[in-house]
Amino acid sequence: MRYLLLALALLCFNSYAEQSITFGVHSKTAPLEWRNNGVDQGFNIELMDRIGQLTNRRIIVRRKSFQELVSDVHNPDSDIDVIAVVSPVNLGRQLSQSDPIYATHAKAYTLHGKGYINDWQDLIGKRVAIKKGAFVDVYLSGYPQEFERVDVDLYETGFQLMTQGKVDVVLAESFVARRLLPLYPAIRSGSDALIYGAFNFVANNQRSALMTEINDALRQLKLSGEYDALVNKWFGTGREKVDLTSTQKRTFALAIVVSIISAIGMIFTGFVSISLRKQKRALKTELAQRLDIQRQLVSLSKQFQSVLDGIPNGVTIYSHDMQKLWSNDNNIELLSSAEFHHEDGRPLELQALVTQVLAKQSSQIEEMAYLQQFWQLQVHPIADNQVVILLEDTTEAHQLRQANDEASRLASLGELSAGIAHEINNPTGLIVHSISQLQQAMADCQPAFDSYQKQNPFWLITGLPPEQALAEASHSCNTIEEGAQRISRIVSDLKRYALPTLSSEQERVSLNEVVNVSLRLTANQIKTFQVSIQLSQPAAWVYGDAQQLQQVVINLIQNACHACESGKGHIVIETRIIADEQAIISITDNGCGMNRSTLARVTEPFFTTRRSVGGSGLGLSVCSRIVKAYNGELQMTSKLKQGTCIKVRLPLAKEESN
Template identity: 65%
Template sequence: MKIFVNLICSLCTLCALGLAGLSLPAHAADSHQNQSIVFGVHSKTAPLEWRNNGVDQGFNLELMDRIGQLMGKRIIIRRKSFQQLLKDVHDRDSLIDVIAVVSPITIDRELSQSDPIYATHAKAYTLQGKSFINGWNDLEGKRVAIKKGAFVDVYISGKKQDFTRVDVDLYETGFQLLIKGEVDVVIAENFVARRLMPLYPSIRSSSDPLIYGAFNFVSNYKNAEMMAQINDALRQLKLSGEYDRLVNKWFGTGREKVDLNSAQKKMLSLAIFVSLLSAVGMLLTGYISLSLRRRSKALKVELLQRKKAEEAISNLSKQFQSVLDGIPHGVTLFNRDGECLWSNDNNNDLLTSPEFHYIDGAAFNLANALSDALVEQKSQTADMQVNNQYWQLQLHPISQQQVVILLEEATEQHRLRQANDEASRLASLGELSAGIAHEINNPTGIIIHSIAFISDALKDLSEASDNYQRQNPFWTVAGMAPDSAMNELDVSSQSINEGAERISRIVNDLKRYALPTIANEYQPISVNEVVEVSLRLTANQTKIFNVTTDLLLPSPVVMGDAQQLHQVLINLIQNACHAIRQDAECYECKEHINIQTCVEDKHICLVISDKGAGMDSATLQRITEPFFTTRRSSGGTGLGLSVCSRIIKEHKADMQITSRLGKGTVIKIRFPLEY
């Protein structure tokens, strides 16, 4: 209510002054001005000039008030914006007589100016984390906020500016632009910046003083005489020591002026709160001290018990740590009675499962296994099986009463061992095949040589047979007429020769297939010949199917190893035969298997297509994975296409597989075109 009354009184005073100014004649107005000084203020910054509870106060105002007393004039305060005050002091008809502004110490303003009132400076301010500003050169290329008309503006006017200047009406506006990222630096006067920084905690002082200045009273040239009187009064205050008293009053604490009444109330409330808190703390301290005394004896006993417990826990922890550090598998710790003390394995229920047995079929008994390990005090390892999974079981005694069991799935390792055994058998079979082929070649050579002799002999005997038949018309050969018998003997000799040559070709193909692979010695290979040899080697399997070929002539040639390519194509032909056997409807097709060679898109292509059962998308995605097979029950190992895929990659080729259930499968092998 008091503030409201003061506001009304102020408005009434302003209105009265305004009406008086309008109604008084010029000489009356001049007479009024001679009795007072209109002091324009704009700042909200302590300790210079600010309004608190409707009252203007501060160092500048109190200093001007004392100067007015010495001059015998009343000081009238008018509060406007900084830009408006600058405009007013340049206007000869303005009612504003004096304002307080900062001027650079090396540059005077183009107005009547008093002696320095108080020293200040301007610094650069940036966001936290930005680099330090060591001088004006560090502002190059940056966006710098400058308060229009302020002493920073006066200082840099007419000087080279390597930065982008952004004019603002207030330093606070510059700080707001800095927060928004629209400027990089604000150059602000010290007292104003100190007031603003608590309101903008992300802003910091980033330089030493860049400009030194001083507060001065400034007036229009029409008031030059008045400014001389202000200077005289100011010097008198300095000589009397009263100026120093004012400086000590407003600046002596080294911080901005605060509202003492408010501070006193806050400090009183804080002191009361601290006193109460101290009293409560003293009571609590006394109570706690008594409790501590009562508990001290009990704590001694408890500490002894804890030491014993910690020793036991430490021993157990070391045991566990030694096991866990050395073994990456599932771990289960048992005592002599078969109780599980600790486990990190989710599969420890297998140890008590009736389906969990040794790989040789013997039943597994956990209690007997623990007892044997503790009695012998030796680690034991066994291969186990449950359903179609294989596991490795390890038992390690770690004391006289405890055994740790390690359980690791070994299904893949088991299958790898089986595959290795199968590979060893195949290698032995290859060596055996090479030996048998060599042994077969000898009688085959004899047959071919002998049948050639018989054929030549039959030609010579044909004329003798005709002559003898004329002499003895009733002569027969093996119950047949001589001419018919001679024809039959000729046909038989030709059949024997063809059969022997076929045996020779098959044996030679088998010998080449059994030769060891030398990957670094690839040679030009006829793709058509690979097809023909593979078909001869699989003739026994494909004889019940209709196999057609569409081979490009002349035959395409690729760089590679013939034996490996035979292995790939034989495997694919065998897979096609198995796929057709799975689908009985395929036997009615006119074309079961087709093999084609061609050249397309700068690639030599070998295409094997069948009309078999086909594959679904899930099977197609895994078809080249090792050990994946759909014929596990019939003896499939799942290694055929995996090996084929490796061989094809070694030949810098790729394999494309397309398949649909009930429609068959097409496999295209694409070799780079090198010839």
């Protein structure tokens, strides 16, 4: 008898092993299935295991992509028997499917700050991501919508496209979206449920007999309460409605299953024990991971709070009824100050601004002023009818914009000056030429004036005696010529300053020769001063344009002469080489010197301390521009009543090889 029972058990086991159900699993459909530490887990997997036990079939789990599973379930020759998918509650699939397993829904997901989707009309004209083959796709196949459809392989692909700005909305099933939202913080739930559905086991119609067995086992599990236990385990909710149909049939099937389990009790007990140990280890690992994540979240929350408290900008959260919910207290007193107003002078009406932002669900940025400071006020809508208000001090940026505007005006003035200089230059040349002819004519007419004076002793010119009148006329001619030459010099400075680029022709130039030529051209100006010349030997050579460098040295010599008192001034001009890398021209005087504020502005265009005597304020500005064009530097030191030293540093030119 004992051997007979053993043979019966082995026979039953062999029959059980020969029959199987291949269950296709999509690995990204949490929390119904997932893999933890290499072990397949989830509601559907555990439910299929129990169905396999009740139907005397071995459950084989095969993991494939969603598209492969959808293709397999439509193929009668596929190696996949059953998959778990969602069907809309008001639409049926063409395939054989089980009783509903678990209710779910789909809704719209959008980026934070986008408008709420109240119904299908709000999707018109938008780019909407739809998972191909999912229950949303099945539902929409019978309901054409007026939006631009973008097919994706996974809901996660839709989320990625939305963060890249390629779609506006993702219609996603809630269970999957709940898993994805922590991975995409820029995305939020943007609507109520738009489609209701239910999870079902689905198989090809040629496997309808197998689906009948699965349905019988599923109903038996619901009657026995095991289904409710699984639902509570994986979802935390129970099933209250009990299907009472075919109770007698399921009870008989349960008796058969119990008999089979008794026959193979030892084997099944060992299998369950191993499975429970694995599951226990997995649960311990999961618990440890969750505790670790909880500790990390607490730490991250503290760090985030510390960052918010430490940033210089003010951050405050208000409710729709203007209750302050949280603030880092930075500059929050400005929001209630009567002197905190818009840049155009309008007073700040904070409550009206918050109401407007919440009504439009769009951010608003305002430029504000407080005393001599400037601020930027940002109001952004967040969840639960709340707004976050950011206050940023923009005084420095405002001052930089003003400085940039001033620089632009100076640049425009330089361009305008070039045009004016050109228009003035022609009449100035005519004046100089005409005065020269007038002076020569007066000299040639002098004998005729003398002869006529003898014939008519009482002759007057402009009411003056002829000699006095001629002297006054000669003085006036000299004054006119001097004024015209002064205008010509100013025009020349303006034209040099307004040049768009300096000469690009560069050659090796001797600084000693530049100094010698400059001294010859300024000989008339420096003759009343003591001038010391110290030129380097061998001569220092640089790359540049000789005439432009002479212009720099001449301008610096003239400035030194203007700063010194005639007969007492001492000017030292020197060239030298430093460390075989740089050449220097220095011009030092013992003149009046400059204070710190004047020294800081001396190279600004049109700035001069000699405007009353004809200074244009362009000389040092042009010099600085020329030196910088040759990768050089203009260095100045000065003290009031002690003198000034200006050094021109230029890169030393390498000796040319023969």
